[in-house]
Amino acid sequence: MAPQAPQRMPKITILDPRDGFYHAVGTPMAHTTKSYIEHPWRTWDQIAELKRPSVSILKGTAVRADPETKRLLYLSSESNGQQQQQHTLDYDFLVVGTGLRRPWPTVPVATTKSEYAMQAGRYIDRLRTCDSVVVIGGGAVGIEMAAEIKHRYPTKQVTLVHSRSALLSSEPVPTEFQYQVLQVAQLGGVNVMLKNRVLSVTEGLGNTKMIKLEDGNHLTADEVIWATSSAAPVTEFLPRKALDEKGFVNVLPSMQFAASIPNNQNHFAVGDVIATPGIRLAKTAIRMGRTAAMNIAHMIVSAERGHGLQPDLAEMRGPNKGLSLIIGGSGAAFDEKTGAIFCGPEVKNGIFGDDMALHRALGALGLPLNP
Incomplete structure (x- = not known):
């Protein structure tokens, strides 16, 4: 049940290096299809719900968060991207949703929509001139990138190289689902090389790349895309004791920081960083974001009413083990509740539609499809 609204509307500050929200699921299509480039990126001023006096948006990057003093040091950037200054921001609640750091072109590196549109457009122009593409990494990102390129450009040679004996080797999915995903990718024309670790990628003759494999063999390609599962969480600004050995934030089911952190009840983490x-x-x-928001609202209302005890908070259920993938013109899905596996174009159409599930993401956020 949704919490009662606070009597006084809290001031909400969004700190982000980008000028808007980006639907990362849409990257494979946005980086292969020019007509889709601008759809996944929704600038802050295109989101009517943020146009309120109580909402402030700062373009910048977090430098250091101090849970004990509840103070954040951040680096702001002007619109020209040249001038940067350090500032401090005092807060009552902090929600960390900074995501993972991945290399281009698996995610944008631009910080403005206009810059991104130009960068993605140039990348597609470059991709169109390539005869061969090698994607390194057989996780969800690599599978979807390789399959989408082959789907959009069927005459190109697309190779997916993975170091393990099965695709999706880092994910808690059944062996049968891994096999079905492999079959769908291969039927779509992707050349999949398993048990092949890439040792290095160097420049070859002309614009070609030389890929050296652990077994001593070499591949050549016009374009190489790194999509390994070693993407790092953007959490350098948080205290080390709040993180696990890989840099992810340890959280309670309420999405609050672990109890060992000062003022943990006022600190939340959501998304890929946990x-x-x-x-x-x-x-x-x-x-997760909805759970954190509900709990913050509960705590604000409880404080307004003078309750000394922390209210009962909403909690996330156990870890997600279901998975759906877009594999070019097809798709694959594993239902963790029933154990059922589904494959085929109808899976893609039913789950993702024709916009890489952008309509689903916006709908879940309560945002219209067209700004």
């Missing part, structure tokens, strides 16, 4: 044995999914991240 430590979890489950699969990191956009829909789960949205539910």
